[in-house]
Amino acid sequence: MPRKRGRLDIITDMLATLQNSGGEIKPTHLMYKSNLSHGQMNLYLEDMVGKELVKKIKKKNYDYIIMTDKGFEFFEKLKQMREFEKTFGL
Amino acid sequence: MIQVVYTPQWFYSKDLLIDTVSAFVLLLIASFAVRYYKLNKKNKNYLYLAGSFFLIALSFLFKILTNFTIYYKVFVTRHLGDFILTYPTIQVSNILFLAGFLFYRLLTLLGLYMLYSIHQKNQSKSNIFLMVFFILILTYFSELEYFIFHIVALALLALITLQYYRTYRKNKQPASKFVTASFAIIGVSQIFSIFVFYNNVYYVIAELIQLVGYLILLMTFIRVLRDAKKKG
Numbered sequence: 001m002p003r004k005r006g007r008l009d010i011i012t013d014m015l016a017t018l019q020n021s022g023g024e025i026k027p028t029h030l031m032y033k034s035n036l037s038h039g040q041m042n043l044y045l046e047d048m049v050g051k052e053l054v055k056k057i058k059k060k061n062y063d064y065i066i067m068t069d070k071g072f073e074f075f076e077k078l079k080q081m082r083e084f085e086k087t088f089g090l
Numbered sequence: 091m092i093q094v095v096y097t098p099q100w101f102y103s104k105d106l107l108i109d110t111v112s113a114f115v116l117l118l119i120a121s122f123a124v125r126y127y128k129l130n131k132k133n134k135n136y137l138y139l140a141g142s143f144f145l146i147a148l149s150f151l152f153k154i155l156t157n158f159t160i161y162y163k164v165f166v167t168r169h170l171g172d173f174i175l176t177y178p179t180i181q182v183s184n185i186l187f188l189a190g191f192l193f194y195r196l197l198t199l200l201g202l203y204m205l206y207s208i209h210q211k212n213q214s215k216s217n218i219f220l221m222v223f224f225i226l227i228l229t230y231f232s233e234l235e236y237f238i239f240h241i242v243a244l245a246l247l248a249l250i251t252l253q254y255y256r257t258y259r260k261n262k263q264p265a266s267k268f269v270t271a272s273f274a275i276i277g278v279s280q281i282f283s284i285f286v287f288y289n290n291v292y293y294v295i296a297e298l299i300q301l302v303g304y305l306i307l308l309m310t311f312i313r314v315l316r317d318a319k320k321k322g
Contacts, residue, residue: 008130076319081126083318087265087310089209089257090135 010036010044011053012082015067015075018054023067030065097157098290101297106157108297109150112304116147119311138208145201149194156190188233195239196229202246209253240283247277265317268310275303 005013017033018025025033031041045065048054053071057064067075084090097105120143127136167176203221207213225242232239251273258266282296 006132008132077125077129079318079321080122080315081129083265083314083321084122084126085133085136086261086263087269087314088139089254089261089266090133090139 007044008078010034010040011048012075012078014041014044014048015053015071015078018065018067018071019075023072025065027063027065097293101294105293105297106154108301109154109157112300113147113150113154115304115308115311116143116150119307120144120147122311135208138204142201142204142208145197145204149197149201152190152194152197156187156194192229192233195232196225199225199229199239199242199246202243202250206246206249206253209257237284237287240280244277244280244284247273247280251277265310265314268306268313272303272306272310275306276300279303 014030014034014036017030021029021033027041027045030036030045031038034041036044045054045056048071049056051070052068053074055066055068057066120140123136123140123143127133127140130136167174169175200222203225207218228238228242232242251270254266254270254273258270276299279296279299282292282299285292286296
């Protein structure tokens with residue numbers, strides 16, 4: 001049985017979804033692609049906006065979430081951490 | 091005093107360089123493990139890995155400092171009748187030797203035991219206490235029979251290699267295979283260290299094998315960072 005995702009796993013998945021979408025995505029798409037409920041997504045999004053990992057913008061009357069440079073850097077660190085964790089079996 | 095200089099004269103300072111490289115590799119990986127722990131404080135294994143690598147690196151620093159004390163060069167002046175002869179020689183000192191090598195052995199064994207313990211779930215505190223106690227006793231007695239230290243280090247390294255091999259079997263990550271190989275090679279270097287009493291060439295072989303082991307560990311670590319970048 002796959003283990004329940006932790007906070008950091010969810011943030012990693014959200015950032016991965018954002019990066020795979022070219023750093024810009026609509027909130028609903030982010031929600032579906034990251035397998036989150038609306039409430040969960042808003043909770044994590046607030047946290048990520050607060051930490052300046054992502055930004056909310058408006059484009060042609062649509063809401064968009066964009067990944068900041070800090071977000072890209074953080075995602076790189078997270079990927080390294082996961083790879084390190086797997087390699088050393090931590 | 092027991093014999094401490096196993097290095098052939100032509101190998102002086104080269105072994106210090108090898109130990110410096112080994113300590114550098116360990117400190118580099120430990121610093122990254124601390125950085126990752128700050129990202130994910132729920133996983134204490136990062137901290138334990140950093141702690142164990144730091145202890146082993148520190149043990150190398152003690153060995154380096156001790157060797158520096160041992161290998162100092164002095165000019166000896168002798169009177170031969172009417173002649174005064176001055177010539178350079180390598181002087182062996184035991185001022186810092188006892189303390190330095192004691193810490194080298196203690197920190198190496200504690201570091202290896204800590205690394206081994208990462209993969210041992212649910213270890214009771216009394217077991218850990220008992221092991222640390224045995225390590226302290228072993229460290230003291232290996233002063234008299236130096237090879238005992240290498241036998242214990244070899245046993246711990248064999249267990250660590252086995253753990254990493256299991257990790258590799260589980261995740262099939264090529265990097266884990268190289269981590270397994272690096273610890274196996276470092277273990278092999280301990281086998282040669284056991285026999286330094288018989289011939290000091292074994293010391294050279296052990297040091298060179300140790301260098302290969304730590305270089306593989308360094309290359310694996312660089313590969314981990316590189317592979318992470320490639321992944322989306």
